[in-house]
Amino acid sequence: MSEFTSTREGFQRAMELSLTGSPQDSLAYAEMVQTPTYYHIMNGNRLDYDDSVKEVAEWRGKGAEYKPVVEEFLRDGDQLAARMTGTIKVDGVDTEFESFMFAKVDKATGRMEWLVERAVWGPIGKTPEHGVN
Numbered sequence: 001m002s003e004f005t006s007t008r009e010g011f012q013r014a015m016e017l018s019l020t021g022s023p024q025d026s027l028a029y030a031e032m033v034q035t036p037t038y039y040h041i042m043n044g045n046r047l048d049y050d051d052s053v054k055e056v057a058e059w060r061g062k063g064a065e066y067k068p069v070v071e072e073f074l075r076d077g078d079q080l081a082a083r084m085t086g087t088i089k090v091d092g093v094d095t096e097f098e099s100f101m102f103a104k105v106d107k108a109t110g111r112m113e114w115l116v117e118r119a120v121w122g123p124i125g126k127t128p129e130h131g132v133n
Contacts, residue, residue: 002110004033005080005103008073015084019059019066026057035111042117043131065089078105080112087124097121098128 004014014033021029030038030053040047047055059066068086080103087096099119103112122129 002033002105005105005110005112006075008070008082011073011080011082012068012070015068015070016066018056019064019088021060023057023061026053026060029056033111035106035109035113038112038114040115040117043119062090075105078107079103080105088121094124095121096124 003010005011017029018033030049034049034052036049038049038052040052066086066088068084070082070084072081072083074081080101082101084099084101085097087094089095097119098121099117101115101117103115105111106113118131120128120131
């Protein structure tokens with residue numbers, strides 16, 4: 001079972017690693033936490049494995065200051081659920097977010113087969129501007 005999906009602490013580490021590090025290491029990150037058939041649906045928009053890797057590389061390339069906090073985590077068999085809050089700073093703009101995630105985990109490897117996420121974000125201390133509808 002993958003260290004990244006079996007405990008809250010492991011999932012916290014996976015989330016921290018997702019948008020930090022070099023863009024060139026995005027594929028290595030994906031191979032650690034995702035199956036080759038992985039897909040991610042965020043606020044209704046689907047990214048298949050290759051597009052997900054590109055998205056991670058793009059965010060890593062922005063040099064974002066990403067500080068996620070996994071508030072709640074539940075793993076039951078091949079199901080995973082988590083709530084995450086945090087901040088991200090891109091191009092000098094501070095943003096806070098809240099995200100609810102549901103995933104299916106491959107039992108043999110512990111890597112995620114898919115992830116469905118609903119997130120809201122906006123300026124720190126203000127009403128979220130994105131993901132609200």
